[in-house]
Amino acid sequence: MYIRVSEIPGGGLDVFASRGKASIPHVLEGMDPAPLREVRLVDADLLLTFEGGDIWIEGSFEAGGEGVCDRCSDPVTLRLAKAFQTFLTPKSRDRAPAGSVELHEEDLDVGYYDGTGVETNDILWEQVALELPMRVVCSEACRGICPACGKNRNLEECSCVAGEAKGSFEILKNLKGKKE
Ligand SMILES: [Zn+2]
Ligand SMILES: [Zn+2]
Secondary structure (H helix, E strand, O other): OEEEHHHOOOOOEEHHHHHOHHHOOOOOOOOOOOOOOEEEEEEEEEEEEEEOOEEEEEEEEEEEEEEEOOOOOOEEEEEEEEEEEEEEEEOOOOOOOHHHOOOOOOOEEEEEEOOOEEEHHHHHHHHHHHHOOOOOOOOOOOOOEOOOOOOEOOOOOOOOOOOOOOOHHHHHHHHHHHHO
């Protein structure tokens, strides 16, 4: 939802409190959730404050993600959550932010906006994207699929010994057989 800076009252705008929790975009438009298959927002809070031409954003989100384990291909569900603060300054402005605030806080991101308003989807998207894992595993201890016999080593021991792996043709055959 697009919020114009002119719509932000003096005390700030609590976006989802004023527009209703139903206005939370559960599926973020145009978002690539890779390496997850899907990410859905469960809850979000967004407080916008407009001051001296800059927008201060304080918010949090809670999301559920789904994907498959990189090692064993089992389905994985995970929860992503974060509280964040972002500071947006107009793109055209070529000067230090109002009051020369010291922006050294680690949690504070600094960005730009067009001077007119902000798209709340984009704000949330950016924060969710920062929390996406590099790779998905069902557990750090996941032993994955045996490259030699194709068995899920979390479920059954196989007697393959490293160095004794079968030829690549055999592996392909096994993998193929598993999919069918
Ligand atoms: Zn796994
Ligand atoms: Zn094996």
